[in-house]
Amino acid sequence: MAKNTSENGKKLAILTSGGDSSGMNACIRTAVRSAMNKGYEVYGVRHGYVGLMNDDIFQMQYSSVSNCVHTGGTILRTGRTDEFKKISVQKEAAKNLTKRGVNNLIVIGGDGSFRGIEDLHQNTPLNVIGVPGTIDNDMGYTDYTIGFDTACNTVLDAMLKLRDTITSHDRIMILEVMGRHCGDIALKTAVAGGAEYVIVPEAPADVDAIAASVKKGFDKGKTSTIIVLAEGRNDLKDELREKVKQATGRTVNHVALSYIQRGGTPSMFDRVLASRMASRAVELIECGQSGRVVGVRGSDIIDMNVIEALACEKKFDDRLYALATSISK
Numbered sequence: 623m624a625k626n627t628s629e630n631g632k633k634l635a636i637l638t639s640g641g642d643s644s645g646m647n648a649c650i651r652t653a654v655r656s657a658m659n660k661g662y663e664v665y666g667v668r669h670g671y672v673g674l675m676n677d678d679i680f681q682m683q684y685s686s687v688s689n690c691v692h693t694g695g696t697i698l699r700t701g702r703t704d705e706f707k708k709i710s711v712q713k714e715a716a717k718n719l720t721k722r723g724v725n726n727l728i729v730i731g732g733d734g735s736f737r738g739i740e741d742l743h744q745n746t747p748l749n750v751i752g753v754p755g756t757i758d759n760d761m762g763y764t765d766y767t768i769g770f771d772t773a774c775n776t777v778l779d780a781m782l783k784l785r786d787t788i789t790s791h792d793r794i795m796i797l798e799v800m801g802r803h804c805g806d807i808a809l810k811t812a813v814a815g816g817a818e819y820v821i822v823p824e825a826p827a828d829v830d831a832i833a834a835s836v837k838k839g840f841d842k843g844k845t846s847t848i849i850v851l852a853e854g855r856n857d858l859k860d861e862l863r864e865k866v867k868q869a870t871g872r873t874v875n876h877v878a879l880s881y882i883q884r885g886g887t888p889s890m891f892d893r894v895l896a897s898r899m900a901s902r903a904v905e906l907i908e909c910g911q912s913g914r915v916v917g918v919r920g921s922d923i924i925d926m927n928v929i930e931a932l933a934c935e936k937k938f939d940d941r942l943y944a945l946a947t948s949i950s951k
């Protein structure tokens with residue numbers, strides 16, 4: 623929805639919020655340069671909403687984003703704070719931009735950050751546009767979030783290395799991956815990496831059946847087994863480890879890749895996605911839009927109302943899950 627279009631100055635701020643993800647810098651770079659190409663003065667807000675509250679804001683130049691397209695993390699840093707959920711705090715924070723004549727803000731982050739966008743849109747004079755940046759790929763309105771592809775490639779690289787060592791020892795590996803309540807990282811990497819089993823929050827897991835099946839696999843001559851365990855079901859870790867060990871009499875190792883998945887040079891996919899999304903975000907600002915978020919569906923960059931976007935249910939890929947569980951035993 624358009625807001626105060628006529629008053630729009632050519633000033634724009636950018637922040638990154640919540641969990642960092644690889645490709646955020648490519649997004650910042652395109653946003654800064656596309657906006658400057660359109661005649662905007664651009665400001666960076668450090669540490670997400672924390673910096674907005676604390677007036678940690680600086681003017682950016684074309685060169686501020688030199689040499690960052692290939693880097694992980696976020697050059698603007700990121701932050702989390704529950705204080706920002708208060709309307710009074712949001713109103714005060716917005717003043718740190720409006721006092722500089724800045725009425726436009728691009729927020730790169732996950733669903734928590736998007737709730738902040740809606741609040742800023744409703745409660746302050748700012749025009750706010752969101753771009754999805756999180757490794758979790760847990761947002762229903764978009765096929766991909768920035769950083770998911772890179773995180774998956776990191777998992778695949780680790781899986782390859784783990785396969786070497788567990789094959790040498792005839793072992794079983796429980797590989798725990800991130801994703802919060804979403805099983806996308808687990809499912810996609812299990813399929814792409816040829817893992818034997820995958821456990822995700824979206825589908826029931828039968829630990830006894832998995833243990834029996836792992837034993838059967840070794841009886842048939844398998845030399846290694848990888849079970850990908852999504853973070854959202856890590857409550858099963860100990861039971862799984864114990865039961866598989868009992869059933870097979872073999873060593874069962876557990877590795878949680880943890881924060882390694884969040885860093886590293888972004889994949890080509892994430893860099894291009896980030897750049898295309900940033901470009902659309904700047905176009906929306908240019909049109910005086912607010913309370914909208916950018917996404918991708920198929921090969922198309924889309925945008926939609928942030929409330930509608932947050933209400934979109936994240937669909938689980940049942941067919942891919944069925945495929946994953948049918949081809950690797």
Ligand code: ADP
Pocket residue numbers: 639640641671701702703704705706707708731732733734735736737738739741756
């Ligand atoms: P992500 O954006 O990666 O999901 P978080 O859920 O931690 O990460 O959210 C990032 C930040 O967004 C929070 O620390 C908080 O400052 C802000 N935020 C989260 N939920 C809300 C909300 N309901 N209203 C306003 N701001 C919010």
Ligand code: F6P
Pocket residue numbers: 641732756757758800801802853884
């Ligand atoms: O949302 C990204 C993510 O890395 C999740 O996969 C994970 O559950 C969470 O952030 C970890 O957050 P923190 O940085 O607070 O430990």
